[in-house]
Amino acid sequence: MILPVITYPNKNLRKKSEELSVEKIASPEVQSFITDLIETMLKEDGLGLAAVQVDKHWRIFAVATEDGPMVFINPKISFKSWFKEMDEEGCLSIPGVFGTVKRPKAVIIKSLDRNGEKVSMKATGLFARVIQHEFDHVNGDLFIDKIQTVTRGQEILDEMKAK
Numbered sequence: 795m796i797l798p799v800i801t802y803p804n805k806n807l808r809k810k811s812e813e814l815s816v817e818k819i820a821s822p823e824v825q826s827f828i829t830d831l832i833e834t835m836l837k838e839d840g841l842g843l844a845a846v847q848v849d850k851h852w853r854i855f856a857v858a859t860e861d862g863p864m865v866f867i868n869p870k871i872s873f874k875s876w877f878k879e880m881d882e883e884g885c886l887s888i889p890g891v892f893g894t895v896k897r898p899k900a901v902i903i904k905s906l907d908r909n910g911e912k913v914s915m916k917a918t919g920l921f922a923r924v925i926q927h928e929f930d931h932v933n934g935d936l937f938i939d940k941i942q943t944v945t946r947g948q949e950i951l952d953e954m955k956a957k
């Protein structure tokens with residue numbers, strides 16, 4: 795089922811999401827939500843989508859990778875490289891706005907997969923960027939807070955901020 799994506803300045807995007815127990819992750823409610831979250835991300839052509847963006851305040855996000863969609867539950871970033879990179883980002887919850895954001899080039903993320911199993915992985919480049927962008931969503935942070943230069947959609951952003 796495709797879920798409606800909420801957009802800025804909807805205040806729910808600023809809510810901090812809550813951790814899920816392994817029992818809760820195994821529930822049909824959460825399992826079907828994860829399926830819907832992935833389906834919605836793919837349909838909307840997003841590189842990633844956090845639960846908060848469909849107004850569900852669980853610490854879950856999905857990322858589209860070359861090997862297929864991946865799900866991160868109760869994520870923690872345990873390492874950030876000293877070396878940072880600047881690149882352009884956008885967000886399904888802030889349509890039409892793009893800007894450059896400086897982020898660590900590599901991270902190690904520890905989380906649970908949809909089976910409740912612990913997963914730890916190193917990410918670099920675009921994958922690391924998407925993970926950090928989605929991790930911010932889980933904490934109620936948005937990329938526009940970190941933007942250095944708005945590359946597209948300044949007038950859209952000004953209009954949204956005025957709401």
Ligand code: NI
Pocket residue numbers: 884885886887927931
């Ligand atoms: Ni986003």
